[in-house]
Amino acid sequence: MSLLTEAPEASAARENPARRRRRVDRLPYLLLLPALVIIGVLLLWPLGQVVTMSFYRLNSVRQLRGDREWPWVGLGNYTQILSDPFFLTVLRNTVLFAVANVLLTMILGTLVGLLLNRLGRKMATFVASCVMLAWATPALTGTIVWKWIFDDTSGLVTWLFNALPDRLSTSLFGHSDWTGYGWFNSPLLFFSILTLVVVWHSFPFIAVSVLAGLKSVPSELHEAARVDGAGPWRAFWKITFPLLRPVFGILIVLSTIWDFKVFTQQFVLAGGTQDRPTFMLSIYSYAEAFSPPPKYGLGAAIAVILTLILLVVTGFYVRMVLRQEDES
Amino acid sequence: MNRWKRLAPVTAVVASAAMVLTGCGGSDEKAADDSKLTVWMMGEGGDAQNKFLDGVETEFKQKHPDTDVVVQYIPWLEAPKKFQAALAGGEGPDITELGNTETQGWAAQEALADVSGRMGGWADSKDILPDLVKNAQLDGKQYGVPWYAGVRAIYYRTDWFAEAGVKPPTTWEELVSVAKTVQAKKPGTYGIALPGNSELPFYSFLWGAGGEIATNEGGTWKSGYTTPEAQKAVKFWTDLVTVHKVAPPAAAGWNEIDARTQFATGKAAMAFAGSWQQGAIKKDNPEIEKVWGTFPIPGPDGKAAPGFAGGSDVAVWKDSERQDLAWDYLTVLLNKKNSQTFASSLGFFPVYQDLVAGGTYANDKVMASFATTMQNTKLTPLTPKWVEVSRNKTVTQAMNSSVMKGQKTVEKATADAAAEMEGILNSK
Numbered sequence: 001m002s003l004l005t006e007a008p009e010a011s012a013a014r015e016n017p018a019r020r021r022r023r024v025d026r027l028p029y030l031l032l033l034p035a036l037v038i039i040g041v042l043l044l045w046p047l048g049q050v051v052t053m054s055f056y057r058l059n060s061v062r063q064l065r066g067d068r069e070w071p072w073v074g075l076g077n078y079t080q081i082l083s084d085p086f087f088l089t090v091l092r093n094t095v096l097f098a099v100a101n102v103l104l105t106m107i108l109g110t111l112v113g114l115l116l117n118r119l120g121r122k123m124a125t126f127v128a129s130c131v132m133l134a135w136a137t138p139a140l141t142g143t144i145v146w147k148w149i150f151d152d153t154s155g156l157v158t159w160l161f162n163a164l165p166d167r168l169s170t171s172l173f174g175h176s177d178w179t180g181y182g183w184f185n186s187p188l189l190f191f192s193i194l195t196l197v198v199v200w201h202s203f204p205f206i207a208v209s210v211l212a213g214l215k216s217v218p219s220e221l222h223e224a225a226r227v228d229g230a231g232p233w234r235a236f237w238k239i240t241f242p243l244l245r246p247v248f249g250i251l252i253v254l255s256t257i258w259d260f261k262v263f264t265q266q267f268v269l270a271g272g273t274q275d276r277p278t279f280m281l282s283i284y285s286y287a288e289a290f291s292p293p294p295k296y297g298l299g300a301a302i303a304v305i306l307t308l309i310l311l312v313v314t315g316f317y318v319r320m321v322l323r324q325e326d327e328s
Numbered sequence: 329m330n331r332w333k334r335l336a337p338v339t340a341v342v343a344s345a346a347m348v349l350t351g352c353g354g355s356d357e358k359a360a361d362d363s364k365l366t367v368w369m370m371g372e373g374g375d376a377q378n379k380f381l382d383g384v385e386t387e388f389k390q391k392h393p394d395t396d397v398v399v400q401y402i403p404w405l406e407a408p409k410k411f412q413a414a415l416a417g418g419e420g421p422d423i424t425e426l427g428n429t430e431t432q433g434w435a436a437q438e439a440l441a442d443v444s445g446r447m448g449g450w451a452d453s454k455d456i457l458p459d460l461v462k463n464a465q466l467d468g469k470q471y472g473v474p475w476y477a478g479v480r481a482i483y484y485r486t487d488w489f490a491e492a493g494v495k496p497p498t499t500w501e502e503l504v505s506v507a508k509t510v511q512a513k514k515p516g517t518y519g520i521a522l523p524g525n526s527e528l529p530f531y532s533f534l535w536g537a538g539g540e541i542a543t544n545e546g547g548t549w550k551s552g553y554t555t556p557e558a559q560k561a562v563k564f565w566t567d568l569v570t571v572h573k574v575a576p577p578a579a580a581g582w583n584e585i586d587a588r589t590q591f592a593t594g595k596a597a598m599a600f601a602g603s604w605q606q607g608a609i610k611k612d613n614p615e616i617e618k619v620w621g622t623f624p625i626p627g628p629d630g631k632a633a634p635g636f637a638g639g640s641d642v643a644v645w646k647d648s649e650r651q652d653l654a655w656d657y658l659t660v661l662l663n664k665k666n667s668q669t670f671a672s673s674l675g676f677f678p679v680y681q682d683l684v685a686g687g688t689y690a691n692d693k694v695m696a697s698f699a700t701t702m703q704n705t706k707l708t709p710l711t712p713k714w715v716e717v718s719r720n721k722t723v724t725q726a727m728n729s730s731v732m733k734g735q736k737t738v739e740k741a742t743a744d745a746a747a748e749m750e751g752i753l754n755s756k
Contacts, residue, residue: 060438061415179516185577271583273720292408
């Protein structure tokens with residue numbers, strides 16, 4: 001919008017060579033404009049729509065189309081969700097899942113990053129390529145493969161457990177026949193497998209980012225630490241971690257956002273929206289909005305709640321990162 | 329002037345974005361023309377269906393020579409999305425096939441035209457099975473016309489049964505003992521591929537035991553799940569997994585397709601499936617045709633249990649500008665001769681009482697059992713709220729799964745399900 005208000009000033013600047021640079025400065029904004037328009041159309045506008053929809057009772061496609069009026073319910077959808085005890089289950093699932101996954105992803109990612117830093121060039125390239133394959137696998141494809149691995153009759157995991165010596169299996173688990181075992185039957189087991197799939201998908205990014213950070217740490221620091229007798233554990237917490245703190249900050253923010261809104265992996269592993277005890281916020285929103293009969297308003301309200309939670313989390317971390325930058 | 333010059337790129341970007349936005353919504357405002365009638369069919373089609381529909385079109389053209397019939401196939405799983413998109417303002421059909429469990433839901437979404445009046449004036453409609461007709465109604469109005477129907481029965485391996493020396497069971501007790509015997513004879517297989525996460529096969533056991541899903545008592549829905557009959561059915565159904573172990577724990581999460589695949593791939597001796605699924609089973613294993621047979625789902629005491637009549641309806645699309653044409657097409661497509669031809673080619677039954685009765689199916693080794701159950705069908709509760717119970721909250725599926733997974737007792741699970749169901753059905 002500054003374009004419009006500054007226009008007269010700018011035409012005067014033409015005769016003034018000293019101010020010509022300001023005109024050039026406008027070019028970046030102009031170049032950004034197409035991207036901004038696209039983001040506005042594809043992201044901000046729908047976001048606004050979702051927020052608007054969450055204040056109406058919308059149970060029919062004809063309402064979305066404008067054939068029927070939209071009855072205003074104010075905060076009705078929100079009170080309905082928040083007063084439903086099921087919401088607490090969903091929120092608990094979401095938060096516990098996100099915390100566990102962010103922790104595990106960060107730990108595994110950092111360890112692999114450290115490993116990559118220690119390896120020789122060829123080996124590092126090899127390991128990094130393998131690891132990046134997991135990152136490059138689309139969520140849908142990867143999850144379908146994992147679902148096969150845990151297939152109750154012919155899956156690899158079922159086969160492996162069947163291959164255990166019968167006596168060992170019986171003493172550990174109480175039975176030796178694993179064919180037809182319900183891998184997704186209990187919520188705890190379901191979430192464990194979901195965690196495995198999500199961590200597998202997301203740790204490579206952390207590993208590579210940490211590696212990039214590590215490359216910027218001067219090697220003299222580590223050498224000096226080793227000369228002074230610091231072990232790897234100490235060296236990590238006294239040298240690597242403080243230096244990479246901003247990197248870790250950003251990675252935690254990103255992981256938190258990703259793990260809060262996991263949808264694809266859950267939808268595929270659970271086989272749709274039938275397994276309500278394992279619902280998390282995003283699949284809950286989807287199920288309310290799109291499982292027949294549709295309740296778009298209610299689904300939108302859940303999506304807004306999820307967005308608000310993420311905004312709070314993100315805001316908290318962004319503030320932390322900014323403060324660190326001020327200090328350094 | 330300069331100002332405009334400088335604004336030009338901005339304007340161009342905004343304008344092109346606006347064009348992109350409106351481009352997809354550019355609807356043509358021309359009046360209804362009768363040169364084309366769009367028909368949506370479910371599934372993948374195939375040569376047999378194409379040939380059949382060509383015949384129908386020829387017959388239809390005798391009355392409307394200037395109208396071209398355009399048939400589009402919609403995969404079953406895609407259908408809800410296509411319907412929703414069409415309803416949201418996209419290109420819709422003039423007439424469409426749809427699963428008969430979905431008709432009420434789409435009628436409630438105002439997708440389908442009320443054909444009560446037209447139906448009354450069509451002589452053939454008097455012979456359609458009354459349960460199927462009622463199933464396509466919402467608040468007493470007719471939104472679809474039954475096209476073909478089918479019920480579930482139990483498929484079994486004739487060779488394994490012979491090896492184990494057992495005959496198809498006719499009571500619940502026999503069902504368990506037969507399953508155990510065959511499973512013992514064939515290590516590494518399951519006695520019954522039980523779809524623990526599906527509701528329709530279970531209803532045969534519920535109804536067989538004399539239970540009801542829900543009944544309307546003076547405007548208030550009362551769930552039948554807390555009755556001793558229903559609890560007996562839930563106990564029998566879940567005991568197959570937890571006590572008799574003729575189906576594995578994983579069955580708690582199986583839907584009908586998962587279960588049917590176990591049977592098709594030689595991992596189970598019995599499976600619940602509809603007559604129309606013969607093709608799909610043979611696709612998984614062409615050899616199985618030689619060694620399969622069917623028997624009706626037994627009731628507790630020797631009588632065949634009632635079944636839910638699944639199948640398809642045909643409905644006129646509410647937004648269609650050619651509803652008269654659409655109805656004319658429907659009456660050709662659904663006349664008795666065409667119904668019989670088409671239902672047979674799919675492994676379904678025609679919906680006309682006089683065609684299903686008779687002895688047509690008595691000698692068919694697969695279809696005979698289904699024909700028995702076709703005489704004794706029941707419906708899920710007739711209310712637009714039912715779809716919420718069935719498809720969104722999946723109340724019955726969750727009830728059975730939770731018992732199979734050992735999370736709830738039969739008493740607790742049935743009480744919870746009844747309360748949830750009544751809450752939804754009686755909500756305003």
